Amino acid sequence: MKKIVIALLGAVIAGPAFAAPDWSKVPTAKVPVFYPGQSGLEWVLTKKNHSSSNQILDKKRACTKCHDTDAEQIGGMIVSGKPVGNMSQPLDAAVPKGKVGSIPVSVQAAHDGNKIYLRFEWDTPVSGGGKKMDSKNDMKLTVMFDENKVEFADRAGCWATCHEDLRGMPGASDAAKGHAKSKELGWGDGVTKYLKESRTELTMTGNARGGWDKLKSDAEIDAALKAGKFMDLIQFNSGKGEKAVDGYVLDSRRMGGGKSLVKAEGKKSGKHWTVVFERTLAAGGKGDHAIAAGKLYNIGFAIHDDSADGRFHHVSLGYTLGLDNDKADFKAVKQ
Numbered sequence: 001m002k003k004i005v006i007a008l009l010g011a012v013i014a015g016p017a018f019a020a021p022d023w024s025k026v027p028t029a030k031v032p033v034f035y036p037g038q039s040g041l042e043w044v045l046t047k048k049n050h051s052s053s054n055q056i057l058d059k060k061r062a063c064t065k066c067h068d069t070d071a072e073q074i075g076g077m078i079v080s081g082k083p084v085g086n087m088s089q090p091l092d093a094a095v096p097k098g099k100v101g102s103i104p105v106s107v108q109a110a111h112d113g114n115k116i117y118l119r120f121e122w123d124t125p126v127s128g129g130g131k132k133m134d135s136k137n138d139m140k141l142t143v144m145f146d147e148n149k150v151e152f153a154d155r156a157g158c159w160a161t162c163h164e165d166l167r168g169m170p171g172a173s174d175a176a177k178g179h180a181k182s183k184e185l186g187w188g189d190g191v192t193k194y195l196k197e198s199r200t201e202l203t204m205t206g207n208a209r210g211g212w213d214k215l216k217s218d219a220e221i222d223a224a225l226k227a228g229k230f231m232d233l234i235q236f237n238s239g240k241g242e243k244a245v246d247g248y249v250l251d252s253r254r255m256g257g258g259k260s261l262v263k264a265e266g267k268k269s270g271k272h273w274t275v276v277f278e279r280t281l282a283a284g285g286k287g288d289h290a291i292a293a294g295k296l297y298n299i300g301f302a303i304h305d306d307s308a309d310g311r312f313h314h315v316s317l318g319y320t321l322g323l324d325n326d327k328a329d330f331k332a333v334k335q
């Protein structure tokens with residue numbers, strides 16, 4: 001009896017802000033992540049690659065409108081190495097050995113008025129036996145979200161950040177390493193994710209699609225950041241001693257600056273992974289969005305499974321997140 005009283009007292013003192021959500025009471029959205037091959041933003045927006053490009057551009061149709069039921073098939077097609085989309089050649093000629101096409105993931109979201117909790121659960125596929133690209137982390141889970149100000153994030157989720165001229169993509173340029181801003185932008189291994197908002201233009205035709213070197217001025221990029229035109233990024237790394245990442249994407253993929261992430265925890269039992277992010281609703285640092293009631297946020301996530309690195313991940317289409325919002329795909333319920 002005494003123990004129970006103490007436990008209750010503890011709960012009262014700690015208050016709901018410190019209590020982990022009771023996940024059994026939180027709705028679950030089941031969404032697939034799939035292997036995207038080399039389908040960057042310019043690929044999905046070009047008719048000769050992807051026949052529905054104008055529906056995305058003109059009708060502002062989201063990927064999920066057409067691919068909510070066939071994302072698994074898309075992943076399966078891409079890893080099979082068969083031609084996909086409107087093309088006569090495969091979308092990825094270097095699919096790692098044994099890569100699975102897709103992974104079904106359960107997503108839950110809850111909040112307590114101060115913090116938001118995002119929970120992801122899935123079964124790890126059997127290892128394909130391919131090369132271990134990331135020797136430190138056998139798994140990484142990355143989430144990106146915007147506050148509905150980034151062009152294409154509403155329709156395309158993470159594809160807003162993915163371009164044909166990033167490292168590992170067909171138009172990657174070696175010149176990036178020698179660029180004057182290479183160090184500042186973290187381009188030691190090549191160009192990382194960026195948004196159209198940070199570039200003067202995106203080339204949509206020819207072999208050099210994208211706009212890696214068409215950087216806007218520092219003042220313009222700062223203004224975009226202040227205006228909330230960035231994707232907030234948080235990442236859990238499975239490697240021991242690896243710190244969770246709180247960064248953002250605008251002119252480049254920045255793996256720091258944020259202060260809203262309280263912690264990211266992952267547990268693997270057998271083949272089953274559970275990862276929970278705990279984050280303040282308030283914006284804490286550089287590249288942090290505040291998450292407020294009454295708004296919808298565009299959100300996507302990716303899993304680097306089987307020690308994958310770079311582009312060799314499984315990615316979700318774009319979804320929405322909102323606090324107690326019935327319109328959201330991922331409805332964060334108050335507890």
Ligand code: HEC
Nearest residue numbers: 039044050051052055061062063066074077084085086156
């Ligand atoms: C209006 C419907 C529509 C929208 C919106 C749409 N797609 Fe597609 N997508 C298709 C169709 C139809 C195909 C089949 C091949 C083709 O016609 O290009 C396809 C094919 C693909 C493929 C190649 C795989 C295959 O099986 O052929 C990928 C990858 C893909 N889409 C990704 C996306 C992404 C990412 C988005 C959002 C940015 C998106 N699509 C938005 C209709 C759509």
